[in-house]
């Protein structure tokens with residue numbers, strides 16, 4: 165199966181699920197997660213017409229995408245940051261990415277807002293929610309999201325468009341997708357970044373607007 169076949173198959177599944185659940189397929193964006201994938205595979209996805217890509221590390225994203233960005237051939241390219249962001253990488257992240265999915269603390273929100281002002285950029289952002297309340301995992305506690313959203317919006321002036329979650333490995337993901345949807349509805353936020361290769365079929369019925377799919381698009385990641 166080529167990457168184009170994989171993308172076509174996932175788009176067909178999105179269309180079928182949207183039909184079944186009475187959703188508009190244009191409300192579900194397929195983000196292809198290109199972390200730990202080769203430049204050849206990324207090129208193949210671009211040549212298949214795909215334009216939304218996700219990366220979880222700033223340094224690797226620069227290696228994958230800076231030259232492609234600079235050459236200007238794919239001017240509708242959209243790069244999504246889906247991994248934890250350290251404040252010392254914010255400058256590079258704001259310059260490279262188009263969407264940030266992992267806002268999860270006030271210090272980071274302020275730093276991003278300041279950096280966007282000085283670079284004259286205004287990226288749409290998602291708040292990452294730790295729906296499983298896992299100690300080692302990034303994200304805002306579910307009960308703290310509403311207050312944190314107010315800080316991001318009114319004090320930092322960030323353009324928050326939705327919420328993002330990564331469910332715990334050993335829990336039914338639908339519980340977490342449902343919880344994320346409920347919190348987003350409570351905040352009046354339309355965007356839901358949820359669902360990966362193993363569980364996007366369950367995220368779409370629960371309202372996902374962006375699914376983040378890596379291995380089902382590109383195959384297994386390289387161990388680099």
Ligand SMILES: *Cc1c(COP(=O)(O)O)cnc(C)c1O
Pocket residue numbers: 197199220246247330360361362376377378379380
């Ligand atoms: C790697 C990653 C994905 C993609 O995972 P797959 O199981 O390969 O689809 C999605 N979201 C985040 C935050 C990731 O880090």
